[in-house]
Amino acid sequence: MMRLLALLLFLPSMAASAQSVPKLVPDVSQREINIQSGFTGAEMLLFGAIIYPRGVAPEGQVDVAVVLRGPTRAVTLREKQNIAGIWINVDSTDFRSVPAYYAIASSRPLREIIDSKTAAIYELGLERLQLSPSGEVDAAEQKRFVDGLVDLNRRNGLFRQEAGTVEITDQVLYRARLNIPSSVPVGTYTAETLLIRNGRVIVADDNVQVRIRKTGFEQLVTIMAQDFAFFYGAMAVLVSLLLGWFAGYVFQRL
């Protein structure tokens, strides 16, 4: 909130220096999300201001879309089929670049504000993500896998698309909330803001980064499990032995 206030105060002076193209001044409520023992997910506020040349907003409506995107990774997607009465994994496809998290919010439904070619260039919308599937030649089959991947991630809360949730005030200030589930993968996330008018992207800014990481005990456990596997395993055994023995001891005295 303080940042928003500061932005408002400095707005006139910043507007004076702007060029003929509008400029975006985006920010997020948290540059760093720390995952600790009580972490149940987070709500991220993406907000900012639009600075128009000579400080005059254009005629007609402008729209804003915001995107929060996690690091990409390669995955295998497996598909279950019913073979002899049992559902087992039969088919699979590899995807080379699937974002660990992707959320998009826009001031109006995307198809009303942007033409499909532009949407494809900027990867706006869940159906326009460039997931780089490989190995499947058949287009229909590939589409089935892409739809399956998007649907799975959407129901897990890792892919989101919301329309009408970006609020624009006086064509100048915008804000949107995005939900992040507790199962969010760690990494460096990019927050992108796009100013859209007459079906085209006028200006886009993706300079804001958000770091999501585990801290404290959670970080320690993860590092131990990954890099000091033997020690971690021995600790796990010891802890369970001690807990089990201690409980037996206590109950014997009762």
Add this chain to the structure above:
Amino acid sequence: MDIYLPIANLSVNALVIILLGGGVGVLSGMFGVGGGFLTTPLLIFYGIPPAVAAASASTQVTGASVSGVFAHMRRGGVDFQMGAVLVFGGIFGTAAGAAIFEILEALGQIDTVINILYVVMLGGIGGLMAKESLTSVRASRAGKPVPAAKRRHHPLVANLPIRWRFYRSGLYISPLAPLILGFITGIMTMLLGVGGGFIMVPAMLYLLGMGAQVVVGTSLFQILFVTMASTMMHSLTTKAVDIVLAVFLLIGSVIGAQIGARLAQRMSPDYLRLFLAVIVLLVAIRMALGLGWRPDEIYTLQAL
């Protein structure tokens, strides 16, 4: 109370996990089984990834069996020689299990194999237990003496080469039999996150023909060491042991186990066995339905 599991990478309700551990603990205290065969599927139903569920459940079984081993040791109910042979086989079993786990995971068939193994094993053993306990319940209702089981080992066991004397078990058999038995249970422990007590106990009674007074103690002894080995093996290979999950399960199960042990003293062993058989069969049926019904998720993701 929500708690974030650092290895499973998601947040769960700590109370649900403690209660789950507690419920399983009560059963394990009553029946002298580790309860892993219930913990792993329940954790998977709750949304924990299958590998994390199996790995952390085996860590929990270690803690759940520790006080039982001490109790049986004081009563002289552990055949250490037999136990050592079983553990030796079991450690090789966990290593083999780790290799199988890796192959199946690469093929994408690990979940299906785990499910099928559960259905076959729990269904088979649950059915046997149910049949046997029903017979003895009926016999005792009719006032007839329960027909005593003939205590002798299976012909297959008798034909194995080399013979050792296992004094406490009252046996003179080939050490290869318990070695193989331990090996198979070790594989199960690694794949399913079960201690294997529910396989071990009937196998000791009906295949090896061990004396009933050392069966449960020796089985617990083997479970204790093999689950320790499987926790180590999971830590080194799948890296799926979630210590936070294991601790919350343990808090529930160690308390539950003590309550269960007290409850067991007030119940007739025949009904107790029948009750366990029903639970085992229910889990098997639920698993079988899960295989046959269209799953909620047709697709599964695996990071490359």
